[in-house]
Amino acid sequence: MIVRMARLRIAGPRPLLEDVLAAVQDSGLLHLDRPRAPYAAPPDGGLAREHRHVQRCLIDIETALDRLPAGDAGRKPADAPGLSRGTLRRARRIRRDADRLAHARASLEDERVLLLRYREFFQAFESLVGHELTWPDSQAFYVVLRAGAGSALAELRRSLEAAVSGEVEVLHRELSSGEWAVLILVSERAAPKVGALLAASRVEELPAPAGVGHTNLLRALPALKARLAVIPEELQALDEDRRHLSDAERPWLVAARTELRDRLLRLDARHRVLAAEHLFIIEGWLPEARVADLERSLHDRFGPEVVTATVGGEDWSAPDTPVTLHNPPIFRPFEVLTRTLPLPKYGTIDPTPFVAVFFPAFFGLMLGDIGYGLMLAALAGALRMKSAPDSQLRSVSTIGLACASSAVAFGLLFGELFGSLGHAMGLHPVFNREEATMPFLGMAIAIGAVHITLGLVLAALNLWHRGHRREAMGRGVTLSMLLLTGLALLAALEVLPSRLFTPFAIAVLVAFPVLVALEGIVAVIELLSTFGHILSYARIMALGTASLMLAVVANEMVGAMGSVVVGALFALLFHLVNFAIGLFSPTIHALRLHYVEFFGHFFSPGGAEYRPLGHWHPTP
Amino acid sequence: MEIALLGLAAALAISIPAIATAWAQSRIGPAAAASLAEKPELSTTAIILIAIPETMVILGFVVAVLILLRTGG
Secondary structure (H helix, E strand, O other), rough: OOOOOOEEEEEEEHHHHHHHHHHHHHHOEEOOOOOOOOOOOOHHHHHHHOOOOOOHHHHHHHHHHHHOOOOOOOOOOOOOOOOOOHHHHHHHHHHHHHHHHHHHHHHHHHHHHHHHHHHHHHHHHHHHHHOOOOOOOEEEEEEEEOOOOHHHHHHHHHHHHHOOOOOOOEEEEOOOOOOEEEEEEEOOOOOOHHHHHHHHHOOOOOOOOOOOOOOOOHHHHHHHHHHHHHHHHHHHHHHHHHHHHHHHHHHHHHHHHHHHHHHHHHHHHOOOOEEOOOEEEEEEEHHHHHHHHHHHHHHHHHHHHOOOEOOOOOOOOOOOOOOEEEOOOOOHHHHHOOOOOOOOOOOOOHHHHHHHHHHHHEEEEEEEOOOHHHHHHHHHHHHHHHHOOHHHHHHHHHHHEEEEEEEHHHHHHHOOOOOHHHHHEEEOOOOOEEEEEEEHHHHHHHHHHHHHHHHHHHHHHHHHHHHHHHHHHHHHHHHHHHHHHHHHHHHHHOOOOOOHHHHHHHHHHHHHHHHHHHOOOOOHHHHHHHHHHHHHHHHHHHHHHHHHHHHHHHHHHHHHHOHHHHHHHHHHHHHHHHHHHHHHHHHHHHHHHHHHHHHOOOOOOOOOOOOOOOOOOOOO | OOOHHHHHHHHHHHHHHHHHHHHHHHHHHHHHHHHHOOHHHHHHHHHHHHHHHHHHHHHHHHHHHHHHOOOOO
């Protein structure tokens, strides 16, 4: 249900404004709303300046926290530092240190990755290190040919030797990946020619590592190897420095971030406060039941200097009233389903309790199998064990358990255990949906009629309560026409005495112009769509029958495959597929029946969420 | 002959709406995926929109069952 709200006004002397806002923040109850005053308070330039300082400091702190390694979660947090020049300077200094260390680490990592790319190349030609080179001033080209291109090597060698009259040495090794590492050593004089030839023949050179340039790889190789060996030590030293910095400063950073975030929230709240030279007024919404708590807390802290008063009796009408939902614990998990849509407007109806009753019922009617229900219960139980209390996953697991219970209950009613296996094992169906297809269809449509009727009743009551009497009566007439049509149909089918058909039909015809008079010609279209909505509940029967038939087919596979073992394996697989479909399809269609067919009659989305001024908490 | 025709009618009753549903979903699916890329909070609306055309094939299934029941099974 939607919690009843009250609007509270707090007034007091201007010098107490900061303290009162802090007290309001401590209470975490008041959703601030700017007081409706006939005059505007003069703009406060100091506020904007302070806002800038806090934001700048927060950027430094949060960047530093982001750059530093996570510290010991069990450490005692430092005292809140407050906003001073010292705080700003310290935050800036820590950020610079953290930035410097993080950048140095990133550069080292980049260098290591680059050198590792050459490691195989190094290893392939390691045996050549220390050998006398043919040309002391030789330059090197590094080429990696793709796997299977070994035959091109001889051609490459021939072309190069022909181009530079033999002043070239081509060395090659096969890499573990199947690629060919090719080292082309060439005299300084012939190097430009070789470079041009390689470019013209589209042979891609491996870029030389930084610091080596165009010098000979074989000469640089020992230095590069030594560099690669020393990088892990340098990384370790940097990590040690970062850890020290984190250990020393993280508690202070965390405390400063919390303090400044709270301050930022209060600064933002100041825009919704009326502050003149001598007086301030704060207004906001809070649950009606908590008004006394906040009033008492303010009175205890500030005495008679700060006065409070509940403003107006705007319940069920103020469009800007924020909305918060509060349902009994048994219904609360189902708020996950209603919260996927926008919140209902204040003063309208929270559909959560109805969803909590009908959603598992529809799901169970469609799945309706003891075996599948138990499988779902096992899944939901596992999810429940892995989820944190009050988390969304916990709510989903509770919904899963409710749906599983419903599926098992309807499974018992239908006598189904993995489809027709239940009948074979001696389960006696109270309602055999395998054979009673037509009664099942009739039941599905009757459930639809009840559900839609409930939606119309809720709409009529809510509209009446909010003072929209004409629309409420329109919904009432629609409802009457729906019921009369149903009764006329029952009379036509001789479920009721057939002589009642004529009076029911006449009553429908009489109600029709009344409906048009109350709601206009659009009401006719709405009435027809309401009948369509009721027929849409036939999907309960269709999905239920389809699920049952798939299970029956799975069971028949045991005898149809020649071998019982193979048949049983196929049957198991088919049951798993049917279970997966049986989870997804009924969920989607039960949701759709609620969101489209049921909610369409009474749900008014667009409520503003109740966001009281409170302390900042890091998002997990 | 009559049974064969009724069987054919049942097959058409399910297959034509199935094709129509598939066509509608093939149009809605990419549009929903594109919307989700920009606004992930629309996931519920997207699922509902994709489920809406399934009404056709579900009602087709119901009609097919009704026709088959006329054939006696």
